[in-house]
Amino acid sequence: MRKQIAAANWKMNLTYQQGEELLDEILSAGVKLNEHQQAIFAVPSPYLLMTRSTVEEELNYFASAQNCYNKKSGAYTGEVSAEMLNSINIKYCVLGHSERREYFIESNAMLAEKVNLCLENFVTPIFCCGEPLAIREAGTQNEFVATQLKESLFHLPAEKIKTLIIAYEPIWAIGTGKTATTEQAQEIHKYLRSVLADQYGEEVANEIPILYGGSVKANNAKELFASPDVDGGLVGGASLVAADFVEIIKALK
Numbered sequence: 226m227r228k229q230i231a232a233a234n235w236k237m238n239l240t241y242q243q244g245e246e247l248l249d250e251i252l253s254a255g256v257k258l259n260e261h262q263q264a265i266f267a268v269p270s271p272y273l274l275m276t277r278s279t280v281e282e283e284l285n286y287f288a289s290a291q292n293c294y295n296k297k298s299g300a301y302t303g304e305v306s307a308e309m310l311n312s313i314n315i316k317y318c319v320l321g322h323s324e325r326r327e328y329f330i331e332s333n334a335m336l337a338e339k340v341n342l343c344l345e346n347f348v349t350p351i352f353c354c355g356e357p358l359a360i361r362e363a364g365t366q367n368e369f370v371a372t373q374l375k376e377s378l379f380h381l382p383a384e385k386i387k388t389l390i391i392a393y394e395p396i397w398a399i400g401t402g403k404t405a406t407t408e409q410a411q412e413i414h415k416y417l418r419s420v421l422a423d424q425y426g427e428e429v430a431n432e433i434p435i436l437y438g439g440s441v442k443a444n445n446a447k448e449l450f451a452s453p454d455v456d457g458g459l460v461g462g463a464s465l466v467a468a469d470f471v472e473i474i475k476a477l478k
């Protein structure tokens with residue numbers, strides 16, 4: 226079975242102490258994951274080591290960065306490289322979140338460079354795609370997300386792309402409480418998988434987890450994750466509340 230993943234994206238929230246407390250509460254719920262399930266915590270950079278050492282005792286719980294830079298190293302004050310993440314044993318990094326694309330003007334080409342640097346440094350990208358409201362209203366969301374994949378990922382050989390995690394996050398559903406319906410999520414996830422299959426074949430496409438993000442909550446996760454092409458979620462707001470995120474982990478197939 227393809228990996229099923231509950232990924233928390235804390236964004237720029239919580240103090241260090243609140244983060245520690247949240248992780249302790251989540252872990253004390255004692256949810257055991259099987260071999261195809263994972264819980265991943267994308268936390269602010271200063272909390273990466275604490276998060277890694279807190280969750281690494283539990284099978285299939287991991288820490289993730291929220292971003293890294295598109296250069297190997299050098300005079301880029303304030304930035305974090307993929308090599309640095311690897312050097313502290315952080316194995317995941319969210320790339321191309323819509324907030325980064327919007328506020329930090331990250332282009333598909335820049336994200337392709339970040340993807341390469343992560344892979345060279347043994348860091349698995351959690352690659353985000355998703356359309357804004359105007360594109361959804363115009364009905365051109367499929368072309369929009371296919372272009373994001375093509376321009377940032379399709380230079381990769383099959384053996385590399387099949388190690389990635391993709392997250393589909395419609396921008397109109399992020400932090401708005403407006404979730405894509407289960408049908409909308411399944412439809413576009415199935416489409417994304419077909420785009421991957423056209424390029425790399427069905428076997429490769431079937432190995433890549435595609436997470437849904439955008440107002441995933443404790444009360445809608447089970448229904449969303451039940452769809453055949455939805456392999457879990459990338460969760461913002463609800464990942465900041467221990468009881469809610471525990472329910473979301475439990476909702477994994």
Ligand code: 13P
Nearest residue numbers: 234399400439440461462
């Ligand atoms: P919300 O779950 O708060 O809508 O955020 C989704 C998101 O952006 C996760 O990366």
